[in-house]
Amino acid sequence: MAxxxxxxxxxxxxxxxxxxxxxVHALRGIDCDIAEGGYVAVMGASxxxxxxxxxxxxALDTPSGGELTIAGQSLLNRTxxxxxAFRNQTVGFVFQQFNLLPRTPAIDNVALPLxxxxxxxxxxxxxxxxxxxxxxxxxxxxxxxxxxxxxxxxRVAIARALSNEPRILLADEPTGALDSxxxxxxxxxxxxxxxxxxxxxLVTHEAEVGARARRRIVFRDGRIVEDxx
Amino acid sequence: MNFAAAVSVALNALRxxxxxxxxxxxxxxxxxxSVIVMISISQGAKAAVDAQIxxxxxxxxxxRPGSSFRGGVRGGSxxxxxxSDEDVEALRETVPYVIAAAGIxxxxxxxxxxxxxxxxxxxxxxxxxxxxxxxxxxxEGRAFTVPELDGAARVAVIGRTVAxxxxxxxxxxxxxxxxxxxxxxxxxxxxxxxxxxxxxDQDDVIFVPATTMRNRxxxxxxxxxxxxVQSIWLGIDRARNMEAATEEITDLMRVRRNIRxxxxxxxxxxxxxxxxxxxxxxxxxxxLLLAATAVISLVVGGIGIMNIMLVSVxxxxxxxxxxxxxxxxxxxxxxxxxxxxxVLCVAGGLVGMACxxxxxxxxxxxxxxxxxIEPMIAFVAIGAAAGVGILFGxxxxxxxxxxxxxxxxxxx
Ligand SMILES: Nc1ncnc2c1ncn2[C@@H]1O[C@H](COP(=O)(O)OP(=O)(O)OP(=O)(O)O)[C@@H](O)[C@H]1O
Ligand SMILES: [Mg+2]
Numbered sequence: 001m002a003x004x005x006x007x008x009x010x011x012x013x014x015x016x017x018x019x020x021x022x023x024v025h026a027l028r029g030i031d032c033d034i035a036e037g038g039y040v041a042v043m044g045a046s047x048x049x050x051x052x053x054x055x056x057x058x059a060l061d062t063p064s065g066g067e068l069t070i071a072g073q074s075l076l077n078r079t080x081x082x083x084x085a086f087r088n089q090t091v092g093f094v095f096q097q098f099n100l101l102p103r104t105p106a107i108d109n110v111a112l113p114l115x116x117x118x119x120x121x122x123x124x125x126x127x128x129x130x131x132x133x134x135x136x137x138x139x140x141x142x143x144x145x146x147x148x149x150x151x152x153x154x155r156v157a158i159a160r161a162l163s164n165e166p167r168i169l170l171a172d173e174p175t176g177a178l179d180s181x182x183x184x185x186x187x188x189x190x191x192x193x194x195x196x197x198x199x200x201x202l203v204t205h206e207a208e209v210g211a212r213a214r215r216r217i218v219f220r221d222g223r224i225v226e227d228x229x
Numbered sequence: 230m231n232f233a234a235a236v237s238v239a240l241n242a243l244r245x246x247x248x249x250x251x252x253x254x255x256x257x258x259x260x261x262x263s264v265i266v267m268i269s270i271s272q273g274a275k276a277a278v279d280a281q282i283x284x285x286x287x288x289x290x291x292x293r294p295g296s297s298f299r300g301g302v303r304g305g306s307x308x309x310x311x312x313s314d315e316d317v318e319a320l321r322e323t324v325p326y327v328i329a330a331a332g333i334x335x336x337x338x339x340x341x342x343x344x345x346x347x348x349x350x351x352x353x354x355x356x357x358x359x360x361x362x363x364x365x366x367x368x369e370g371r372a373f374t375v376p377e378l379d380g381a382a383r384v385a386v387i388g389r390t391v392a393x394x395x396x397x398x399x400x401x402x403x404x405x406x407x408x409x410x411x412x413x414x415x416x417x418x419x420x421x422x423x424x425x426x427x428x429x430d431q432d433d434v435i436f437v438p439a440t441t442m443r444n445r446x447x448x449x450x451x452x453x454x455x456x457x458v459q460s461i462w463l464g465i466d467r468a469r470n471m472e473a474a475t476e477e478i479t480d481l482m483r484v485r486r487n488i489r490x491x492x493x494x495x496x497x498x499x500x501x502x503x504x505x506x507x508x509x510x511x512x513x514x515x516x517l518l519l520a521a522t523a524v525i526s527l528v529v530g531g532i533g534i535m536n537i538m539l540v541s542v543x544x545x546x547x548x549x550x551x552x553x554x555x556x557x558x559x560x561x562x563x564x565x566x567x568x569x570x571x572v573l574c575v576a577g578g579l580v581g582m583a584c585x586x587x588x589x590x591x592x593x594x595x596x597x598x599x600x601x602i603e604p605m606i607a608f609v610a611i612g613a614a615a616g617v618g619i620l621f622g623x624x625x626x627x628x629x630x631x632x633x634x635x636x637x638x639x640x641x
Contacts, residue, residue, distance in 0.1 A: 055635050058554070060554055060634045060635040060638070061633075061634075061635045080558075080559055081558045081559060081560075084553065084556050084557060084558045084559070085556065085558075087553075087554060087555065087556045087634075088555065088556020089556070093554055093555070095638070099547070099550075099551045099554075099638065101548060101551070103245050104241075112552070112555055113555040113556050115234055115238075116552070116555065116556040116557045116558070116561055117556065118231065121234070160555065164556070
C-alpha cells in the first residue's frame with residue numbers, strides 16, 4: 001500500500017505577537033507534515049500554542065516566519081481574498097464556542113459558507129439540509145441556536161464546516177464546552193467523518209478524546225515535544 | 230455573494246434590531262422631510278412669481294407719466310402732462326421693436342347693471358392691442374375691433390368675475406349691460422387671471438374702446454391734451470430687445486415732451502417682469518438658505534446613521550469574524566454593511582418624503598406661502614437618502630471589511 005500524500009507541510013513555522021512589554025513567541029519553529037486522511041489530536045498545556053497553530057492551518061492568522069503549504073498552495077504572501085477563498089473551500093473550522101449566528105435558523109447557519117461561494121438559494125438549502133441530516137439534526141432545521149442544546153449547537157457548527165465539502169476539518173477544543181455524554185456523540189461524528197476520508201485535526205485536553213486519534217502531537221512552549229503515530 | 234442575497238442578509242440584520250433601526254432612521258426622516266418642505270415652498274414661490282410675470286404679458290413695458298418708478302417706490306407727481314393716443318401712435322410707428330401698443334384709461338367704482346343687479350367694478354378704455362400686449366385670451370366671444378374703436382361703439386369685454394356676478398346663469402355674449410346709464414353689448418369674456426401680485430382681483434374689470442370711455446362714459450379730464458390716456462402698454466418683439474426698446478422709447482418721449490438735454494424725465498418706462506424677478510431673487514435666496522439648513526439636518530441624519538453603523542460593526546465584531554472565517558471576502562462584508570446603511574437611509578427617505586409632503590400640504594393649508602409639490606421630489610428624496618447612506622455608511626462598512634478574522638473572532 002502506497003503512503004498517503006502529504007496534505008499539510010509546515011517548516012520552521014513561527015508566530016510572534018508583538019506586545020508593549022516584549023514579544024510573545026507563541027510558535028517557535030514548527031516542522032510538521034500531515035498526510036491526507038490523517039486523524040490528529042493536538043495536545044499540550046494551556047498557552048503552549050495549540051490554538052495559534054490551528055489558526056495558521058485554517059488561514060485565520062498569518063505566520064510570522066517559516067513555510068506553510070496546504071493542499072499544494074503556500075499560505076504565505078496571499079491577499080485577504082485568496083485566503084478567504086481558501087477558508088471557504090479547502091478547510092472547515094469548528095470552534096469551542098460554536099460561533100453560530102444568533103436568531104438565525106440552523107439551516108441558514110449551515111448554508112452560510114455556500115452563500116459566500118455564490119451558490120443559488122435553492123441549492124444552498126438542499127445542501128445544508130443534507131449536512132444537517134448527516135449530523136442527525138434533520139428534524140431541527142428551523143430551530144434557532146437558542147432553541148438547541150450545546151451538543152446540538154456544536155453539531156450544527158460541524159454541519160456548517162462540512163457544507164462546502166472541505167478536505168480538512170479543523171476543530172479547536174470542539175468538546176470543551178460540552179459534558180462527557182454529548183462530547184461522545186460529537187466525537188462519534190468526527191470518527192465517521194474521518195472514516196469517510198476527511199483529514200481531521202483537533203485540539204483537546206481530554207485523554208479519551210485524544211485516544212480516538214491515530215496520531216498525537218504534543219505542544220509545549222511553542223514547540224512540538226512529542227509526535228506519536 | 231450576489232446582490233439579492235446581500236440585501237436579504239442586510240434586511241435580516243435590520244429586522245433583528247427593529248427599534249434601533251427606526252431610531253437611526255429618524256434623523257434621515259427629519260432631514261429628507263425638511264428638505265422636501267423647503268423645496269416645495271421655494272418652488273411654490275417661484276411658480277407664483279412665474280404666474281404673475283406671465284400675467285403681465287411676455288415682454289411688456291408700461292409707459293406712465295410722472296417721475297420714475299424705481300426700487301418699488303413711485304415718486305409723487307400726477308402733475309406731469311398726461312400721455313395721449315398720439316403718443317401711442319408715435320411709439321407704434323417709430324420704435325422698431327414695438328409690435329403692439331395700447332393706451333389705457335382706468336376708472337374704479339363704476340356700477341354696472343344687468344336686470345336690476347348692480348356690480349361695482351373697474352372700467353377701462355383701451356385699444357384692442359391691449360389684449361395682445363398683456364397676453365390675455367378671450368375665452369368666449371371676441372375682442373372689440375379697431376373700427377369699433379374708431380366709431381366709439383357700445384361694446385364691452387368683461388373679466389371673469391364680472392361675468393360671474395352679472396351673468397351667473399351664463400349667456401353673457403350678446404347680452405347688454407349698463408354703465409352710467411349707457412347700454413353696452415358684451416362682445417367677449419376674458420380668461421381668468423386671478424390675483425395680481427398686489428392682491429387685486431384682475432378679473433374684476435370691464436374693457437371698452439378708449440373712445441367709448443372718453444365720449445360716452447366721461448372718463449378722465451382732458452387736462453389740455455387731446456385724447457389723453459393714463460398709461461401706455463407696449464409689447465416688445467423679443468426679450469433681448471427689452472433694453473434697447475426702453476432706450477428708444479425714452480429718447481422718443483423726451484423729444485415729444487420737449488425735455489432738454491440734462492433735464493429729468495417726466496415719465497417712466499417700467500419693466501414689471503424685471504421688477505418681480507428682482508423681488509423673487511431675494512425670496513429664492515431665502516429659499517436657498519432654508520434648503521441649506523434642511524441639507525444640514527440631512528447631514529446630521531447621516532452622521533446618526535454613521536454612528537449607529539459603527540456601533541453595529543463593533544457589536545457584531547464576532548459575527549464579522551465568523552463570516553470571514555468561513556470565507557466571506559472583504560467586499561462581501563463591506564457590501565453587507567453598506568447595504569444596511571443604504572436600506573436604512575432609503576427607508577428613512579421614503580418615510581421622510583411622506584412626512585415632507587404632508588408638511589408641505591399643512592404649510593399650504595395655512596395659506597401663508599404658495600407651495601408646489603412636484604413628483605420630481607420623490608427622486609430627490611430617494612437620491613439624497615441613498616447618497617447619505619453610501620457617504621456615511623462607507624467608513625463603518627470599510628472598517629468592518631478590514632477586520633482581521635482571528636482578532637474579530639476573539640473580540641469580547
Ligand atoms: N492575540 C494575542 N496577543 C498576544 N499574545 C497572544 C495572543 N494570542 C495568544 N497569545 C499568546 O500565545 C501563546 C499561545 O496561545 P494559544 O492560544 O495558542 O494557547 P493554547 O495552547 O491554545 O492554550 P489553551 O489550551 O489555553 O487554549 C500564549 O502564551 C498566549 O498568551
Ligand atoms: Mg486554545
